[in-house]
Amino acid sequence: NAGVTQTPKFQVLKTGQSMTLQCAQDMNHEYMSWYRQDPGMGLRLIHYSVGAGITDQGEVPNGYNVSRSTTEDFPLRLLSAAPSQTSVYFCASSSNRGHTEAFFGQGTRLTVV
Amino acid sequence: SQQGEEDPQALSIQEGENATMNCSYKTSINNLQWYRQNSGRGLVHLILIRSNEREKHSGRLRVTLDTSKKSSSLLITASRAADTASYFCAAYSGNTPLVFGKGTRLSVIA
Numbered sequence: 001n002a003g004v005t006q007t008p009k010f011q012v013l014k015t016g017q018s019m020t021l022q023c024a025q026d027m028n029h030e031y032m033s034w035y036r037q038d039p040g041m042g043l044r045l046i047h048y049s050v051g052a053g054i055t056d057q058g059e060v061p062n063g064y065n066v067s068r069s070t071t072e073d074f075p076l077r078l079l080s081a082a083p084s085q086t087s088v089y090f091c092a093s094s095s096n097r098g099h100t101e102a103f104f105g106q107g108t109r110l111t112v113v
Numbered sequence: 114s115q116q117g118e119e120d121p122q123a124l125s126i127q128e129g130e131n132a133t134m135n136c137s138y139k140t141s142i143n144n145l146q147w148y149r150q151n152s153g154r155g156l157v158h159l160i161l162i163r164s165n166e167r168e169k170h171s172g173r174l175r176v177t178l179d180t181s182k183k184s185s186s187l188l189i190t191a192s193r194a195a196d197t198a199s200y201f202c203a204a205y206s207g208n209t210p211l212v213f214g215k216g217t218r219l220s221v222i223a
Contacts, residue, residue: 004155033210042201042215043156058210090155098205101146104155 002026006091006105013081013112021076021108023091029103031094032074036060036087037107043090049074050097081112117145117185117202117214125220132189134217136202137182143207145178145185150199150216159187159200192221 007022025032033048035058045058049068063085065077074093078085088109094102117136126132136145144163148156162169162178162185169176175188189196199216 035213040215043213045210045212048210059212092156092211094211098146098203098207098211099143101158101161102148102156102203102211104148104157106155107153 004091004093004103004105006108008108009106010109013110015081015083015112017081019078019081021089023074023076023105024072025093025103026072027093027095027103028071029093029095030071031097032068033058033092034066034074034076035090035092037090038087046076083112086110086112117204119200119202119214119217121217122215123218125222126192128192128194128221128223130192132192132196132219134187134200136185136214138204139183140206142204144205146203146205147176147187148201148203150201156201194221194223197221
């Protein structure tokens with residue numbers, strides 16, 4: 001099993017550019033989420049989804065957009081990249097929200113210059 | 114917020130010693146989970162303890178939960194260099210997403 005796959009692993013963007021971080025899971029999990037990790041800040045929740053067609057905002061949603069058209073995929077879109085969005089982004093999935101363990105991807109390291 | 118807060122922020126021990134990390138949270142929970150993150154990698158689930166459990170073991174890991182004090186501890190016995198990582202707790206209330214603390218950085222010196 002691949003688990004949770006994130007692409008790309010590394011990305012450099014110029015301020016104002018847009019891009020999509022991809023996340024796919026092959027475990028048929030209903031619940032998926034995106035976090036960003038910054039030094040000294042731990043993981044902060046950006047957006048999450050409890051199933052196809054349903055998304056909601058987390059703690060730090062501004063500047064990001066998500067959609068969930070299939071169970072497997074949960075892409076994160078940066079609408080107009082800013083240096084403050086330089087971070088490591090993690091996608092996670094679980095079968096039943098926080099009732100069961102979450103599986104994480106290996107992360108996307110994004111630098112906005 | 115259900116955010117777990119780990120303590121200490123950093124811990125350095127010798128190989129073979131035990132490592133203890135603590136986590137505090139703010140309101141009632143459904144379960145509390147511990148994760149490990151090796152440098153540059155994603156988080157890996159270690160153990161989940163439910164609110165009606167007081168202690169749980171998994172290999173060299175021992176987790177305790179005290180709901181009256183809203184706290185949990187993770188004990189790693191006989192630490193190895195390979196245990197060097199950051200450890201995160203996450204408290205789950207049942208109606209909010211899983212929220213993580215800032216983590217404890219553990220260094221095990223060979």
